[in-house]
Amino acid sequence: MAKKLFIKTYGCQMNVYDSERMAEAMAPEGYTLTDRAEDADMVLLNTCHIREKAGEKLYSDLGRLRPLKNAKPDMKIGVAGCVAQAEGDEIIRRMPMVDLVVGSQAYHRLPELVRGPRHAVDTDFPVEDKFDLLPKRTGKRGPAAFLTVQEGCDKFCAFCVVPYTRGAEVSRPVDRVLAEARDLVDKGVRELSLLGQNVNAYHGQLEGRDIGLGALIEALAQIDGLSRIRYMTSHPNDMTDDLIAAHRDQPKLMPYLHLPVQAGSDRILKAMNRKHTADDYLRLIDRIRQARPDILLTSDFIVGFPGETDADFRATLDLVEKVGFGMAYSFKYSARPGTPAAEKETLPDAVTDARLSELQALITRQQRAAQDAMVGRETTVLYEKAGRLPGQMVGKSEHLMAVHVTDPKGQVGDLVRVRVTAASTNSLAAEPVA
Ligand code: 5AD
Numbered sequence: 001m002a003k004k005l006f007i008k009t010y011g012c013q014m015n016v017y018d019s020e021r022m023a024e025a026m027a028p029e030g031y032t033l034t035d036r037a038e039d040a041d042m043v044l045l046n047t048c049h050i051r052e053k054a055g056e057k058l059y060s061d062l063g064r065l066r067p068l069k070n071a072k073p074d075m076k077i078g079v080a081g082c083v084a085q086a087e088g089d090e091i092i093r094r095m096p097m098v099d100l101v102v103g104s105q106a107y108h109r110l111p112e113l114v115r116g117p118r119h120a121v122d123t124d125f126p127v128e129d130k131f132d133l134l135p136k137r138t139g140k141r142g143p144a145a146f147l148t149v150q151e152g153c154d155k156f157c158a159f160c161v162v163p164y165t166r167g168a169e170v171s172r173p174v175d176r177v178l179a180e181a182r183d184l185v186d187k188g189v190r191e192l193s194l195l196g197q198n199v200n201a202y203h204g205q206l207e208g209r210d211i212g213l214g215a216l217i218e219a220l221a222q223i224d225g226l227s228r229i230r231y232m233t234s235h236p237n238d239m240t241d242d243l244i245a246a247h248r249d250q251p252k253l254m255p256y257l258h259l260p261v262q263a264g265s266d267r268i269l270k271a272m273n274r275k276h277t278a279d280d281y282l283r284l285i286d287r288i289r290q291a292r293p294d295i296l297l298t299s300d301f302i303v304g305f306p307g308e309t310d311a312d313f314r315a316t317l318d319l320v321e322k323v324g325f326g327m328a329y330s331f332k333y334s335a336r337p338g339t340p341a342a343e344k345e346t347l348p349d350a351v352t353d354a355r356l357s358e359l360q361a362l363i364t365r366q367q368r369a370a371q372d373a374m375v376g377r378e379t380t381v382l383y384e385k386a387g388r389l390p391g392q393m394v395g396k397s398e399h400l401m402a403v404h405v406t407d408p409k410g411q412v413g414d415l416v417r418v419r420v421t422a423a424s425t426n427s428l429a430a431e432p433v434a
């Protein structure tokens, strides 16, 4: 009998991609996806460990699943992702209702674990590429897809667990990436977002040459039927000349860049082990804007890093003022066990909370200004789904803004030139250009 799999994905887009691949790995075992945990024969929680709240969500969700597991003892519960990687069998010790734990590098072994004894834990970092061992991409999919090209991180920012949970930087071979991309395009994909914790550190070999992300993007751009390419997330120190040139030369590369800076104070950047100054970042932004003047920049910020003074925080606001972001995420610092910064004394919550609101207000103003600036302008939208109103299509602009287009003839997958008629902080309204 067909079995049902419910997957809950926490955290980043790389987890979204991993969840898709895990669903595909479970398909040969007879599992099809359901979006209701109540109907599931197996519940898989694909976790994120990057910030405190992300990790705690796992335990509160497990608590909520307990009555269901009591009522259906045969239902399997699996924990995957970065919390699984970081905590391993500790999860089962704390929550014996969990049947299996699979770390972020062992997904190809998921079917085996499900068939095997209860309370199996696999958090190895195997040498083989898990993506090669997972089944080929299956199923019908939307016109925009993710493709993980790189995993792990060697940067060791003082606050971050990624180098520990996802391990060292590894790039997937160019031919595998190209093959998966062609396969996705054959299945109707028109936009690819290349993913990696440090995606612009990508390196591979093409026709006997060492190449980076810029050349990989150029190679992908040769695929007929692929219209748009994006990538995330990047480190400022890996923005090579090649990659900046691709923003100038490659029309399929969208004018959008997520480039976390984390803070604007050199003292804090140093304590964070970021290995760049605020000025390095600003000069880099200048070069990127020279290459692609209409590029929309987004970033990540951490507020309340240990030792952050009011003057340090003002330097962050100052950097934000100077750059002008289209959008940015800002997070309250949370100590992650095992990271160097976790040893340091944290700031009072009230101080961090007040700074976070001030930064978020500034970022929201900038986001609103970037959205408003689109009104009256033309852009191209890739339709991803029908809108809530009749005759309306929803998709993303070149700058990754959500756009609602009045277009009764529109179909999912259409790439349509539109004129923006109205803006709010989070979306645009538009009409096709006649
Ligand atoms: N506390 C708060 N934010 C963090 N991030 C990573 N680690 C932490 C932490 N310990 C944020 C960074 C990173 C984003 C994905 O999450 O801003 O860029």
Ligand code: SF4
Residues within 6 Å of the ligand: 153, 154, 155, 156, 157, 160, 161, 162, 163, 197, 198, 235
């Ligand atoms: Fe974490 Fe990103 Fe720093 Fe790597 S570059 S340690 S993933 S914040």
